[in-house]
Amino acid sequence: MHVKPSITALSITFLLMTAHVFAQKDTHQIITLWPEGVPGIKANATAEVDEEGGRVSNIHTPTLTVYPADPKLANGTAVIVCPGGGYARLAFDHEGIVPAKWYNAHGVTAFIIKYRLKEYGHPAPLQDILRAIRLVRSRAAEFNIKADRIGVLGFSAGGHLAASAGTLFDAPEGKTGAALDSVSARPDFLMLLYPVITLQKPYAHGGSRSNLIGLNPTDEMVHHLSLDDQVTKATPPTFIVQTEEDKTVPVENSIMFYQALRKSGVMSELHLYAKGPHGFGMKPNLGPTSEWPDRLASWMNSHGWLTKAQ
Amino acid sequence: MAGPLSLMDEFTWMANKGAMKMNLLKSLRSYLASIALGLMCLSYANAKEGLVIPIWPEGVPGAHVNAGPEKHVDGRYYNIQNPTLTYFSADPDKACGTAIIICPGGGYVRLAVGMDGGGSTGWLNKLGVSVFILKYRLGDYGQPAPLQDVLRAVRLVRSRATEFKINPDKIGIFGGSAGGHLAAVAGTMYNDIEGKTGAPIDIVDAKPNFLILQYPVITMQEPYVHKGSRNALLGKNPTEEMKKRYSAELNVTKDTPPCFIFSTLEDKSVPMENSILFYRALRNQKVPAELHIFERGAHGFGFGKNLGSTSEWPKLCEIWLSANGWITKP
Numbered sequence: 001m002h003v004k005p006s007i008t009a010l011s012i013t014f015l016l017m018t019a020h021v022f023a024q025k026d027t028h029q030i031i032t033l034w035p036e037g038v039p040g041i042k043a044n045a046t047a048e049v050d051e052e053g054g055r056v057s058n059i060h061t062p063t064l065t066v067y068p069a070d071p072k073l074a075n076g077t078a079v080i081v082c083p084g085g086g087y088a089r090l091a092f093d094h095e096g097i098v099p100a101k102w103y104n105a106h107g108v109t110a111f112i113i114k115y116r117l118k119e120y121g122h123p124a125p126l127q128d129i130l131r132a133i134r135l136v137r138s139r140a141a142e143f144n145i146k147a148d149r150i151g152v153l154g155f156s157a158g159g160h161l162a163a164s165a166g167t168l169f170d171a172p173e174g175k176t177g178a179a180l181d182s183v184s185a186r187p188d189f190l191m192l193l194y195p196v197i198t199l200q201k202p203y204a205h206g207g208s209r210s211n212l213i214g215l216n217p218t219d220e221m222v223h224h225l226s227l228d229d230q231v232t233k234a235t236p237p238t239f240i241v242q243t244e245e246d247k248t249v250p251v252e253n254s255i256m257f258y259q260a261l262r263k264s265g266v267m268s269e270l271h272l273y274a275k276g277p278h279g280f281g282m283k284p285n286l287g288p289t290s291e292w293p294d295r296l297a298s299w300m301n302s303h304g305w306l307t308k309a310q
Numbered sequence: 311m312a313g314p315l316s317l318m319d320e321f322t323w324m325a326n327k328g329a330m331k332m333n334l335l336k337s338l339r340s341y342l343a344s345i346a347l348g349l350m351c352l353s354y355a356n357a358k359e360g361l362v363i364p365i366w367p368e369g370v371p372g373a374h375v376n377a378g379p380e381k382h383v384d385g386r387y388y389n390i391q392n393p394t395l396t397y398f399s400a401d402p403d404k405a406c407g408t409a410i411i412i413c414p415g416g417g418y419v420r421l422a423v424g425m426d427g428g429g430s431t432g433w434l435n436k437l438g439v440s441v442f443i444l445k446y447r448l449g450d451y452g453q454p455a456p457l458q459d460v461l462r463a464v465r466l467v468r469s470r471a472t473e474f475k476i477n478p479d480k481i482g483i484f485g486g487s488a489g490g491h492l493a494a495v496a497g498t499m500y501n502d503i504e505g506k507t508g509a510p511i512d513i514v515d516a517k518p519n520f521l522i523l524q525y526p527v528i529t530m531q532e533p534y535v536h537k538g539s540r541n542a543l544l545g546k547n548p549t550e551e552m553k554k555r556y557s558a559e560l561n562v563t564k565d566t567p568p569c570f571i572f573s574t575l576e577d578k579s580v581p582m583e584n585s586i587l588f589y590r591a592l593r594n595q596k597v598p599a600e601l602h603i604f605e606r607g608a609h610g611f612g613f614g615k616n617l618g619s620t621s622e623w624p625k626l627c628e629i630w631l632s633a634n635g636w637i638t639k640p
Contacts, residue, residue, distance in 0.1 A: 237605075244593050251593060255586060258603065262575060262582070267605045269619060272589065274568075274598040287633040288600060288626070295602075295619065295626075302606070302618025 029066040033113075033131050038062065039176045042119065054093020055085060058119060062128040064111040064135070067100040071144065073107035076309030077300075078145040079191070080132050081112045084156025084279065087125065087211035088118050094281040095155040095193075102282060102293055106306055109145050111136055115161060118211035122225065123173040125212070129165045130174035130185040138183045146309045151189040151236075156249060156279065157208045159195025160227065163257060166190045166238065167230035189303065190238040191296060194246055194278055197253035198226045205249045231260035238268040239299045241292045248278035269299050360396040360431075360443070365462045370447075371507045372455065387421040389450055393459040395442040395466065397474070398431045404438035407477035408636045411463050411518070412443045415487025415525075415610065418456065418542035419449045422610065423486070429613040430484065433624060437637045440476055442467055446492065449542030453556065454504040456543065460496045461505035461516040469514045480636055482520040482567075487580060487610065488539045490526025494558035494588060497521045497567050518567055520636065522627060525573040525609055528584035530557045536580045562591035570630045572602040572623050579609035600630055 038061060045060035064080070081103075083095035090096065092112065100110035113132050116124035133150060140147040154162030168174065169186040196208045199222045213221050223229050238261055242254040251272060261268040273289040284290045300306050370392060381388040400406070412430055414423035423430075423443075431441045444463050447455035464481060471478040485493030499505065500517040527536045530544060530553040544552050554560055569592055573582040582603050592599040604620035615621050631637045 244596075244599060252590075255590070259583075259586070267575065268603075269605055270601065270603040272599075272601040274600055288629045291626075291629055295622075298619040298622055 029068075031064045031066065031111075031135070033062040033064060033128055033135060036178060038116075039127060040120070040124065048114075051089060054091070054097070055089045056092050056114065057085075057089035057117065059090070059114050059116050060119070061114075062116055062131075063114045064132055065096075065100075065114070066143070067097075067104055067110040067112065068143070069104050069107050069109045073104075074109065074144055074308075075107040075306055076144070076146040077108045077149040077151070077305045078136055078140075078143065079103050079108055079110050079151045079153050080129070080136060080187075081110055082115065082129065082152065082154035082158030082161045083112065084154070084158040084194075085117075086205065086207040087121075087157045087160075088207065090114060090117070090158075091155065091279065091281070094283075095158065095279075098282050099153060106297060106300070107308075108300075108306070109143055121214060122212050122221070123171075125161050126164050126168060126171065126174050127176065129161050130169060130171075131176075131180065133165060133169070133185045133187055134180045134183040138180060149188055149305055149309060151191060151305070152187040153191040153193070154195060155193045155281065157196050157205070157211075159192040160197065160208060160212075160225075162187070162190050162192055163195055163197060163227040163238075164225065166235050167227050167232070168224075186234070187236050189236045189300075189305065192238060192240045192254070192257070193281075193292075194242045194249050195240070195253055195257065196249050197228050197257045200226050203250045203252040203256070205253075228256040228260040231257070231264050231266070233264045233266065235261060235264060235266050237266060237303065239271075239296060240268065241271045241273070241295070243273045243276035243280070243289055245275055246278045269295070271295050360398045363395045363397060363442075363466070365393050365395055365444075365459060365466055368509060371458055372451070374450070377450070385423075386416065387445060388419075388448075390421065390445055390447050391450075393447055393462075394445045395463055396445070398435055398441040398443075399474070400435050400438045400440045404436065404638075405440070405475060406438035406480075406637050407475070408438070408480040408482065408631075409440045409442060409467055409471075409474065409476040410434055410482045410484050410522070411460070411467060412441060413446065413460060413483060413485035413489030413492045414443065415485070415489040416448070417527075417536065417538040418452075418488045418491075419538065421445060421448070421489075423489075423612070433613070434484075437628060437631070439631075439637060440474055452545060453543050453552075454502075456492050457495055457499060457502060457505050458507065460492050461500060461502070462507075462511070464496060464500070464516045464518055465511045465514040468516075469511055480519055482522060482636065483518045484522040484524070485526065486524040486612070488527050488536070488543075490523040491528060491539060491543075491556075491558065493518070493521050493523055494526055494528055495556065497569070498558050498561035498563070517565075520567050520634065521569045523569060523571045523585070523588070524623075525577050525580050525582075525611075526571065526584055526588065527580050528558045528588045530554075534581045534583040534587065536584070559587040559591040562588070562595050562597065564595045564597065566592060566595060566597050568597060568634065569599040570627055571599065572604065572626070574604045574607040574611070574617075574620055576606055577609045600626075602626060 083090040096112040103110040115128040152162040175181040276289040416422035446459035483493040506512040589601040607620040
């Protein structure tokens with residue numbers, strides 16, 4: 001009588017500890033984007049590689065990692081997060097998990113995409129992001145989100161991918177003949193952080209360009225994936241942040257996309273700060289730049305995306 | 311070296327003398343406006359309305375004869391003949407030594423903001439910033455009168471920094487619309503010969519330390535020019551040379567002061583491309599700058615509420631001012 005409760009207590013404590021460790025490690029649902037088989041998968045596909053600083057590379061099996069909003073906070077908005085990394089790797093930690101948690105704190109369910117990279121080149125990343133949008137939209141009820149409140153956030157090359165989704169959502173190469181193709185792949189809004197936009201000189205980011213379309217692309221291909229050339233009035237509202245100090249992706253990329261949006265009459269917001277090197281993500285202590293998430297919340301709020309959906 | 315310094319001292323002395331007289335005669339306010347010291351003329355209305363300081367005590371350069379009186383209709387000012395600064399000191403417990411000269415907009419044909427600064431005075435004073443609202447000459451004069459006025463304003467405030475309890479290295483200009491053009495002109499043409507009149511105060515540096523530009527007019531060239539402002543400033547048929555001279559984006563150098571620029575997509579009067587043109591020029595010269603283009607808000611929204619994210623611009627501006635050490639953390 002005396003011993004039994006304490007053993008029970010111990011077991012409970014143990015169970016709780018295990019659950020805690022488990023929760024910290026990974027309780028996040030991972031969804032395979034192509035359950036029917038990855039289109040054009042390489043025969044010699046090897047395992048994903050974990051790199052320094054929470055980065056991953058060598059993606060052959062694209063996935064979404066789900067960060068659901070707390071049901072009490074959830075407002076029905078979803079965001080697919082595209083980490084950057086020059087189409088060579090993914091800054092999964094600071095441009096994936098960190099913003100995903102930020103969205104969760106604002107009642108938004110986040111899906112971090114692992115998309116295919118230089119091992120494939122175009123159109124694999126585009127196929128992956130468009131499939132991701134179709135998948136999330138088609139399963140909106142299951143994720144407790146609204147099918148017309150799906151945004152895409154992208155950093156750097158991930159910003160290029162997000163902007164590709166916002167402009168090339170109907171592109172034939174984004175379809176594979178699957179039943180899901182009939183679902184709209186148009187994001188409802190875009191959020192671009194220090195994005196790669198143009199693949200044309202002088203403002204192209206060389207690495208992203210060669211990883212995506214090789215060293216000798218046709219003019220046609222360059223134009224097709226220079227997203228400032230692809231904006232139409234159907235491009236969704238866009239929020240853009242970039243810094244003057246960025247030495248990797250010139251701030252002109254943001255300006256070019258913004259001017260194209262303006263020309264097509266798409267409501268959009270542009271915030272260009274002074275300080276901050278490329279890849280600052282959500283880092284603090286960069287002066288006014290570190291305040292950009294507040295701008296994002298304010299913008300999303302003024303569009304109603306942080307208000308609980310009816 | 312001795313020459314300019316003594317001239318400078320003389321000017322400061324003249325200013326102090328003016329201030330002393332003002333104190334002596336404080337009770338005789340109604341007389342003050344008519345006092346011609348020939349040195350420095352100050353008229354003191356009351357604390358709430360600010361201290362009005364004529365910027366050309368020696369006489370307005372190129373003043374028109376028989377120009378008629380200044381007009382004040384529905385809070386707007388027309389036919390400015392005697393440029394002034396209206397001074398509102400910072401909240402004493404928060405004063406941080408920064409001064410901001412405000413250039414109201416109005417397409418160089420009027421000053422659309424009253425001499426209370428349309429809300430900016432209260433906002434800035436509470437942040438510890440002293441405010442000087444510039445009443446500058448308009449289309450009745452055309453260039454270079456507005457340039458002369460704004461540069462004289464900077465020189466005057468800087469030369470009397472002690473009196474205003476401000477730091478002469480912390481003088482910014484905040485301009486909206488055409489006032490934004492004038493601010494940008496001050497930030498790029500501060501050494502311009504036409505801004506000088508041969509007065510002793512010409513030796514004082516006229517360069518502002520920072521600029522805040524709200525939906526500014528920047529270019530005088532097609533396709534983004536605001537025609538009304540250009541007609542008023544440069545006349546109906548300006549030469550290419552004159553258009554270039556007053557296109558602020560063409561005059562940016564690495565010495566142009568840091569800028570905070572904001573405008574909206576919805577602005578139908580002054581295309582936001584003006585802001586982008588100036589930002590790109592700053593960026594090419596590596597001048598630290600911030601550009602925010604919001605969605606909602608028609609031209610002249612000022613401190614408009616209920617414009618979604620746009621209405622938060624004062625907060626962004628405070629963060630920028632604070633990050634640069636011009637105000638203490640709000």
